[in-house]
């Protein structure tokens with residue numbers, strides 16, 4: 135690495151030397167129009183006498199001037215026309231300018247590319263995505279429309295991810311028209327008095343039009359393609375609704391709410407319970423159950439709090455009933471009454487997309503209703519993924535959909551899956567007295583989180599008596615004389631695990647069937663495919679939440695819902711790209727694991743230069759006072775800068791503590807500012823400040839402090 139930096143410094147020095155020499159020695163005098171004009175006769179004679187030598191020297195000079203981004207390329211182009219004529223001049227200059235431009239591009243990438251990408255990685259991400267998609271088109275336009283100086287384009291493009299070959303050929307093609315115009319003008323060099331007169335307004339206008347052509351053509355193709363997809367369907371003259379939303383989970387509710395707020399006529403269709411997964415089978419019941427289980431874990435840990443002994447007398451069924459009461463308490467937030475009062479037309483029934491502008495709703499009584507609508511938002515959510523394990527059909531397995539109906543505590547429960555849902559439920563049911571065996575085919579739980587985060591959770595799980603089986607792949611289910619057994623493969627051998635209940639938590643899948651997507655031809659893979667604006671392959675049909683991904687959280691569903699609603703209602707006047715730059719999440723196990731942005735593992739995998747700063751929560755006064763002295767705050771920053779790339783927090787209230795970093799990342803606040811912010815003593819939130827303190831200590835101005843030390847020594851006399 136050091137060697138590379140040294141090499142780059144040498145290259146920078148050599149380039150700087152060449153450019154300074156150019157100006158100090160006034161080499162620019164040879165690239166002035168007056169010089170070329172006065173030497174035209176000699177140059178032509180030279181070319182006539184030694185055509186090959188003249189062509190090679192001219193070519194090399196041109197490459198050098200463009201590669202070093204020196205002024206004078208326009209005059210050289212005219213000279214090319216004057217010396218070599220239109221045909222040969224164009225040929226020589228077209229290649230020389232493209233090669234020179236590509237050398238400048240490569241130099242810029244080599245010298246600065248890594249630095250720019252690492253320091254402005256996230257901001258560059260959007261640009262890189264745009265360049266990957268449309269870079270060639272934009273470069274072509276820039277080459278044809280001579281607004282931005284070419285040397286700026288060469289250097290700036292080097293900092294993006296555009297491929298060198300693409301850069302080369304698009305540049306050559308894009309510069310060709312301008313090259314011909316200038317070389318042609320050069321053939322009449324005697325008549326040219328200044329560079330500004332070379333290109334007439336008419337020619338300039340034509341170049342601009344030529345430059346804009348590919349972009350316009352592309353837009354036209356997009357419009358034609360969009361129209362084509364609708365060809366089979368008859369668009370209604372008028373619409374009953376501005377928007378129909380399918381599904382009243384987190385995504386659908388927020389979409390409908392926003393539509394009603396901006397006075398659109400919106401119908402929200404739900405076939406099951408209002409509130410979707412989050413309220414009925416997801417976040418709410420899981421967090422309610424986690425709370426009860428946590429209480430039990432505190433009772434078990436009573437002597438850690440100075441209480442000699444404590445016991446809890448509880449009925450499993452009553453704890454599960456409390457979960458239902460919590461759902462009922464929250465239900466009004468998502469109720470038909472509330473949404474009706476907000477101006478949403480809520481319909482209970484099963485929606486089916488009949489055409490791009492029609493949604494058919496089947497009511498429970500068998501009646502049907504057809505609504506025409508300008509736009510549709512699909513917010514049909516997802517469901518637990520159930521792998522095709524042989525023998526599964528012999529048992530009544532559990533998933534996050536039906537586990538809430540349990541009223542009898544299973545003695546032995548196998549939890550299949552080591553992701554967030556599997557972990558939350560494994561720890562919870564263990565605390566409620568089930569003997570849990572958690573089976574995971576990977577090498578550890580919580581694979582998306584850093585090793586050290588997962589290790590702390592693993593340690594706690596083991597302490598709490600969870601039997602963790604890593605690298606175990608479920609192979610089949612057997613029922614032998616009434617005994618249910620999971621047979622898993624481990625190290626090539628079969629392992630048998632007997633159980634009373636099997637909870638499958640190996641992931642979730644989008645709901646894609648049964649409501650017209652396939653019949654209509656909406657593009658789907660594992661989810662409904664959407665563009666940056668959340669539009670499906672039918673531009674007036676949008677999707678948000680679990681059905682669209684890429685995240686499967688309530689807060690991302692409602693975040694997307696805003697974009698889906700606004701874009702569905704205001705396109706083509708205005709639409710917004712969904713912004714996924716700062717997405718936080720938490721896994722509500724103990725110790726809690728929360729995360730925003732990059733973690734160490736991802737930074738390493740993506741080879742993003744980074745620094746890691748850690749503060750151990752075991753040292754935090756409040757955590758010690760609460761007997762919760764465990765966990766850490768880990769911040770990933772840009773090397774040498776306080777700019778935050780990501781944070782992982784493990785410990786009590788990690789999901790709440792991370793909010794400060796979510797805000798910081800969203801608004802570009804660095805560790806210095808967090809350090810300069812007063813945090814209440816004694817709180818867990820102080821950990822956020824202390825990690826910033828650790829970062830600061832590691833980046834202290836050592837030289838300055840040495841001088842300050844000397845200053846104080848002097849003052850002491």
Ligand SMILES: Cc1cc2nc3c(=O)[nH]c(=O)nc-3n(C[C@H](O)[C@H](O)[C@H](O)COP(=O)(O)OP(=O)(O)OC[C@H]3O[C@@H](n4cnc5c(N)ncnc54)[C@H](O)[C@@H]3O)c2cc1C
Pocket residue numbers: 380381382383384385386403404405406407408409410411412413415416417418420483484485486513514515516534555645648649678679680681686687688689690691722
């Ligand atoms: C156990 C568990 C715990 C979780 N914990 C958390 C957590 O702590 N934090 C977090 O952020 N996320 C959590 N999640 C994830 C969260 O629940 C989902 O990301 C969120 O509910 C997705 O919302 P959605 O609106 O996309 O889909 P859903 O909530 O699934 O809503 C979709 C709705 O569409 C309806 N529908 C489908 N098809 C039709 C049709 N044809 N006609 C009419 N209606 C239809 C369905 O009935 C459903 O009500 C958890 C999930 C689970 C399973």
